[in-house]
Amino acid sequence: MKLLSSYIKEMKIAARGYYFYIEIFFAILLLIILLVAVKENPISKETEFLFYDMPAEMVDAYYSASIAKGDVKAVDDTILEAKAVSFDVTDENTKEVTSYAFGDESYQFKTFEMINTKTGQLTETVYIADSEEAMIHMSYLEKKIGATMSLDANGGILYKYFTQGFETTRLKNLLYILHNESGAALKMTMDNQSVRKLGTIETLNARENMVPVFIVFMGSLMGFFIVMAYIFLDKSEGVIRAFAVTPSSVWKYLLSKTLVIMTTVAISSSVITIPVMGIQPNYLLFYLLLLISTFSFASLGLLIASFFDSISKAFGALYTIMIILMLPAFSYFLPSFDPLWLRFFPTYPLLQSFKEIIMVNTDVGYVLANSGIFLAGGLIVFLLANLRFKKTLTV
Amino acid sequence: MLRKIFSVFGRDIRTSMRDSMAIFIIVMPVVMAVAITLFTPGLNDTTVNLAMLRSDDPSHITYMEQFAKVEVFDNIGDIEKRVNKRDAVAAIVPLESGYEIILQGNEPDMVENYTVMLNSLYELGTTKEETTTTMMSFGHTVPPLKTMLVNMLISMTVMLAGMLIAVSIVGEKADNTINAVNVTPLSQIGFVIGKSMMGGLVAMGSIIVSLLITGYYDINWFMIVLVGLTSLILAFVVGFLQGLASDDVIEAAGNVKMILLPVAGSIIGYELLADKWQWTMYWSPFYWAYKANLLVLSKQADWPTVLLCTGMVLILSLAVYFLALPKIRKGLS
Known part of the structure; x- marks a missing residue:
């Protein structure tokens, strides 16, 4: 109950703030860009x-x-x-x-x-x-x-x-x-080559192919950034110290903040995905992975925030991690560039999982396996963040 | 006046060094420059990746290695497993007579066409030694992709300088020091210049070091500094507006996200729009800055074009500044 009341209170505060609406506006803007500026089959500039x-x-x-x-x-x-x-x-x-x-x-x-x-x-x-x-x-x-x-x-x-x-x-x-x-000789030999395809996998058009990128980098990954901003705001305004003398526990406070982010990301990601993809994606898997990955990245944001007093001091760590996590986008857009080390970045399987979800034949096992890994990782990081905040008592 | 401006600048350096923001703005572009230098050869490799059997004719494998990245596997099961992975890899495996090309089914057409063509050329016994083709080279050593990434890095560094100002002003507001400045002999303009100096110097330094790391020694440095300085004016205006418009870091974060849109939009517009649609981006100073930097980095810039681009950046930045001047004055009061 305390968690629910904390969450409702946080949602009311977020709804009164400017940032919540920026997120929604930004999602609508991205949707317009996708629908108007990104062609399904772009014209070659070769x-x-x-x-x-x-x-x-x-x-x-x-x-x-x-x-x-x-x-x-x-x-x-x-x-x-x-x-x-x-x-x-x-x-x-x-x-x-x-x-x-x-x-x-x-x-x-x-x-x-x-x-x-x-x-x-x-x-x-x-x-x-x-x-x-x-x-x-x-x-x-x-x-x-x-x-x-x-x-x-x-x-x-x-x-x-x-x-x-x-x-x-x-x-x-x-x-x-x-x-x-x-x-003529080359063409005849080429025509005689035996080609076997392991599956009849439907590919995404250029517009659909952009959706996982927007969801991961403008949705899930933004949870990492925004939860830090929320925490530092509360720190600067002394809200956290006030919270420390209430009977509610620290983890409930942290989770209520995370839930606000998850709600915002779920709304903004729906604004982009539903109009572009229609009924094609497996939405059960989509929201499962979206919420779990946002929770995991927000937990990482909480853990990082626990080491700093202000967003200025956390700025270096925040942006370094965000830039590093964006690197798998290169491999996503350039399939011939796929070094092994890049596959260990959490955003690599996340991009591939969202791509799987929005395709016709979803590899459910792959998505569920990644969802499980993100959930386990997110819970561990959340527990560590909770320990850090409890220990420092400066939340 | 100048002494007072420098005192604001000096104080900013001290406060910024206490937290990691200034250090990050110095270090980040340098790290990114190193990363671009390391990654670009891989990104520039446009040929296909092939999977082949270890038991295949060694001359077949050696032949293919001349034209593609080849991975070798022990059995057909491992080959199919590799092809089924999420990147684009095609396999060529020997049959009793001839070869079979195995694809996952979702590769770009180019992967299938390229693989089919390579194996056909092998079957026809075509070798480089018997070629009649002549190869001439213009001697360009820097691929356009690298130039584009370095240009994006410059845009990001300039915007980071703007963000440094924005977050710094939000901090000043939180500490109520802006009001305190109003009762000192330092004018509002002096305060603005003082606050801008650190971001400007740090960004220019980072840009120059990044260009040296990525190997752009022989560009026209006067041009790049001119474009950099005019871009910084834009970053300062944006930074001040963000800082003054934001009551707290959450709002500053939201504003940062909003300003990323015209920056990214300008880059995408310049790179992807057909020539006849380029005019739709003329309203954006980021577009002109990106265009000017690209011309300088690819050594195709001439002074009239660079002056036109920097002039447009300056005019559009000043237009934003004068439109926002009442807001800036109000914010500083």
């Missing part, structure tokens, strides 16, 4: 600059055939402005250096869009220059790969790539061998 050092009829024939097959779409010519610049280009094999100096230029490029025939989505925009100089100038300024295609004595195509220099050796190795075989 571009390539090419120059064909061969008869125009050959180039036209190649693109006409591709357009007929449906994997290329011709669009209006593009005029691009290029600033004056001078630079060197090095042949990676011979180490021969060629110097270029360009003035301010305006180039017209024939433009084609590469289309994924399965999805109909744009994969790349190709700009075809009238001269090699125009291709080199734009490729240098736009920091995109450029290429010149010319004919050898036998009528085969020779490729000269203009790389930026920061590409990995693996990518350059691929460029070296990519055109050793004819396009």
Whole structure:
């Protein structure tokens, strides 16, 4: 009963304060951004600059055939402005250096869009220059790969790539061998490859893919920050000392603060998730993990707060931990970057669990296992925080 | 006047050093700079990750290692377990005749296409030695992703300086020292400048050290300092507004979250919006600061563009300042 009355009292105070409404407003704002600014299937911004050092009829024939097959779409010519610049280009094999100096230029490029025939989505925009100089100038300024295609004595195509220099050796190795075989031979071999998929897992679109990030970093993780702010506010106003002389125990005070955060996060996360995901997620698992993870991060916030007198003094620890906990976002957005050490950060499994929850085929075992780990960890940290506050008596 | 301003500055340094905030603002960008330097090579690796069987033909494994990150496993069970993990890994395993590519099913198309292409090239016996392709290089050593991360670090450092001021003012309000300042010979402007100096110096120092750590030695330092100083004016205005508008740390925390939105929005807008929609971000001084820094860091900046960007930051910051001046005056009273 004391816990319930503490919680109700804290909720009334929170509802009178400015912060509670900021959270809700912020959630609505993020929702609007998700619905308006984030497209479900974003348009690719990949571009390539090419120059064909061969008869125009050959180039036209190649693109006409591709357009007929449906994997290329011709669009209006593009005029691009290029600033004056001078630079060197090095042949990676011979180490021969060629110097270029360009003035301010305006180039017209024939433009084609590469289309994924399965999805109909744009994969790349190709700009075809009238001269090699125009291709080199734009490729240098736009920091995109450029290429010149010319004919050898036998009528085969020779490729000269203009790389930026920061590409990995693996990518350059691929460029070296990519055109050793004819396009037809390569395509036939590719079509004959046997591919087996272990499951028919539905993937999330770009908008849905953002939801776990907002939930973890703007929801669960914010509990860590806000509970500290609440505690330091009470410290500065002497509320805690007043609380210490009441019959209620310290853990009830700490838990009532945590419950306020959990309520706020549950509301703000619902504002974002329900309109974007509809009925697709398993909401039972969603709220279970959301409340448990918010409790765990809030408990961590309580423990950290117990070591400091004011938010100014805790500032370093607070932001360092928050920044460290945000690092798994890199792996979330760049699946090829997934070092082992990053998987030990608590936000890594949390992001993956929320992703599982909002997908069609949820791995319930994985989510429940992570919920259990977060609950156990959160309880241990909460008990430690309780011990710290009881010991110091300065809560 | 100057002596009084410096006395506010000196007092701020002493009080900030007592808690960890100033130290954090100095150390954090440096630590982040080291982290960016260490992580960027991994982040820049755009090829696929492959899982292969140890019993496979060693020449097949060696071949694939030229183009992809390869992990080797003892049996097919371990391979499938690896593929089923949450990152994007494709497997290539030998069959009685030929190979089978195993995917989890939720990988980006690029992973499947890349793996299929690599194995096809292997089956065709294509080698680097027989290539007719020529590779030219512009000699850029810094990937755009690193430049973007360093630019984001600069934006964050500048905003941290603003937050330092905000929290410091909330502290002054809690201690009732703002009222005390009003009865000293120090003017309100002097107080504002004095309070801004520490955040400014700390942020500029941190930015310069971070740039040196991340390897941006040969950029135009005059440009970066100019953009940094104009961005700091913006951070100070925002910091003062946050501090004066907040009655306690909870409100300051809420305000910090609100101000992160235009900062993050400007970065996302600059990076993701098509050229024809860039104008929709012109209202944001953070956008101009980010753009100017990016041009300087990628060594594509010219003085007219940098002056235009810094001019926009300055005009927009001053507009915010003058619009908020009555509030600042009221808050300081």
